[in-house]
Amino acid sequence: MLLNNLDPEVAERPLDLVVYGGIGKAARNWDCLRHIVRCLLDLTEDETLLVQSGKPVGVLPTHSDAPRVLIANSMLVPAWANWDVFRELDRKGLMMYGQMTAGSWIYIGSQGILQGT
Numbered sequence: 135m136l137l138n139n140l141d142p143e144v145a146e147r148p149l150d151l152v153v154y155g156g157i158g159k160a161a162r163n164w165d166c167l168r169h170i171v172r173c174l175l176d177l178t179e180d181e182t183l184l185v186q187s188g189k190p191v192g193v194l195p196t197h198s199d200a201p202r203v204l205i206a207n208s209m210l211v212p213a214w215a216n217w218d219v220f221r222e223l224d225r226k227g228l229m230m231y232g233q234m235t236a237g238s239w240i241y242i243g244s245q246g247i248l249q250g251t
Contacts, residue, residue, distance in 0.1 A: 135239040136160060136170065144241075153241050158233025162188030177202060188230040188237055205239075207232030 138144060139153045139160045146152050151159045151167060161167035166189045173183050173190050182196040185205040208231055210219060223229040235241035 136167075136174070139236060139239055139241055140167075153233065153236035155233045155236070157231045158236035158241075159188055159230045160236055160239060162230045163227065166190065174203070187228075188232065205232075205237065207237040 140148045140151065142148050144153070145160075146154045146156070146158075151161050151163070153160050161170055170183070170185065170190045173193060177183055177193065179198045180196060180200075182194050182200050183190060183203045184192045184194065185203060187207050187209070208220065208229060210216075210223075210229075220229065220231070224231070230237065232238060233241070
């Protein structure tokens, strides 16, 4: 699903990792994307990859029934949850906007949101 989101037939600006909506990205940057793909390829059945706002932050030992990936995007506490703060963090490479489905890798073009995981 991650790479499908970035296929030129699907993505709005694949070279910028933008899937749709102008800024909805699949990964924070190309280094993060490569690292995510590497982690996914190496993940065992009893491990879970953690992704924070488009950056892989850890692989945890779990169990075979656990999710393969847990993702949290654009999490700001209310006092700082505004576009000015977000844009500053984005410029610094500390956050990305995952839109509703781009950053969680379930956007599939004209079919919209993929239901269930």
